[in-house]
Amino acid sequence: MESTDGHIQTMSQSFHDCCVWKGCEETRHWKIPCGDEHKYLRSQDVLQRTGSNCNCFHGLVDRVSAREPKVNQSHITLKDIKRKNDYENYLCCLLLPGATQRAALAIRAFNVELAQVRETVSDKQRGILRMQFWKDSIDHIYKGSTPKTPVATELAGAIHHFKLTRKWLTRIIEARAHNLSDQGYRNMEEVEAYAENSVSSITYLLLECLGIKNVHADHAASHIGKTQGLVTLLRSTPYHASRSRVYLPLDLIVKHKISQEKIIRGRDDQAVKDVMYDVACTAHKHLATARSLTEDVPKEASLVFLNTVVCEWYLKALQNCDFNVFDSRLQQRNSLLPLHLWLQKRRKTY
Known part of the structure; x- marks a missing residue:
């Protein structure tokens, strides 16, 4: 197995077997509350191989679902997270089983979104507004609203599927917000x-x-x-x-x-x-x-x-x-x- 960056050398097929999305047929669709209706995200819409040169690493695809309007596709690609932001934790996620792997990827992508705020905003006030956006997104997810970004959409699936505790998500946001200054x-x-x-x-x-x-x-x-x-x-x-x-x-x-x-x-x-x-x-x-x-x-x-x-x-x-x-x-x-x-x-x- 080789990565596109050339840093990973040939390894056994067993590692590949640990990384694939399988063994979770009963969870192939995640149901996300949306008012009186429900939308479903198919696993094949979320996970795909990152390319012909990488035989076992899967990333979140550049689209979540064709039915999701106005999706900012650039934020969801875990290929970018792997290469630039959270490569090591990305590898750890790949060794998790089935639906847990998918949820872990969503949680890690959420964390990267928060971690990047300090480096991408020009002043602290803008960073605070960005953190407030994520606080509001978490509030909407727990109230059953449809998230409007790819990372939030996947995170919503993980929250509802595994009944994740809201306190931990809020605590991550608050810690990152408190750490915006130099x-x-x-x-x-x-x-x-x-x-x-x-x-x-x-x-x-x-x-x-x-x-x-x-x-x-x-x-x-x-x-x-x-x-x-x-x-x-x-x-x-x-x-x-x-x-x-x-x-x-x-x-x-x-x-x-x-x-x-x-x-x-x-x-x-x-x-x-x-x-x-x-x-x-x-x-x-x-x-x-x-x-x-x-x-x-x-x-x-x-x-x-x-x-x-x-x-x-x-x-x-x-x-x-x-x-x-x-x-x-x-x-x-x-x-x-x-x-x-x-x-x-x-x-x-x-």
């Missing part, structure tokens, strides 16, 4: 709180899609979400620094007596490395805590915890680079990631 975090607790609200909430939704209601699974999801949030903070530091932004906790910057200017310039300074080390240690601690709950967590939950593979890989790579987040080796895509994710799924662990 102001950094005051301390590690603020970073963890943001990760809990924006990342862990997604994991709670995915657990609901699998029908898992378990306090230990929720506990593990909370720590894994914080791990992923902290790893994302580390990985995004070079990108933000190139735009004169620093989101690392202020208390760590003060503790190690460095200026934000050093971080913006990408200095290979030991004090800067010490800040990254502290963040990485906190991320590793949360990952270890989540894994300590393995015996009490249902095996099925490991499917939504596959992103621990990504987090562990990055933390080890960062350690090998002496905690220099600006090292060019950390910017390279892990070409073996699909294989590692597949093996993790087979082991039914995280």
Whole structure:
């Protein structure tokens, strides 16, 4: 199997078998309330192969249904998400079964829409208006109105099919809205709180899609979400620094007596490395805590915890680079990631 980007090498047919839309004949249509009528989205209208050069990756098609008026098709293509925005989580979604995979793709696409707001608007007020649009869209979905955008349409299908908890969706929007400014975090607790609200909430939704209601699974999801949030903070530091932004906790910057200017310039300074080390240690601690709950967590939950593979890989790579987040080796895509994710799924662990 090869990706169009040339980053994925030939792999076994078994990985392909895990990625296809199958085993859910009873859910081939999602019913979305629309006043006194109902509209149906056919699975073939939503999932298709991304191209002849990619034998197992499926994306959301450029159209949801010919019956949906005025659909902005450019926002729904998960091929773009795979290549540019959320490639690793996209791979994790492909290893989920049947209708859960489709719902996960919708939830991830929704998250990408929110994450892109800060980078695409010219001022904070416009970003707030965009977030309000999504709040209103969620309100309309739960009231049974027909969504007007492709991502919202698919999200509506997931919400009604799996009876997803509204609180988690609202919490993601509120966390993203609160994070629209360029102001950094005051301390590690603020970073963890943001990760809990924006990342862990997604994991709670995915657990609901699998029908898992378990306090230990929720506990593990909370720590894994914080791990992923902290790893994302580390990985995004070079990108933000190139735009004169620093989101690392202020208390760590003060503790190690460095200026934000050093971080913006990408200095290979030991004090800067010490800040990254502290963040990485906190991320590793949360990952270890989540894994300590393995015996009490249902095996099925490991499917939504596959992103621990990504987090562990990055933390080890960062350690090998002496905690220099600006090292060019950390910017390279892990070409073996699909294989590692597949093996993790087979082991039914995280």
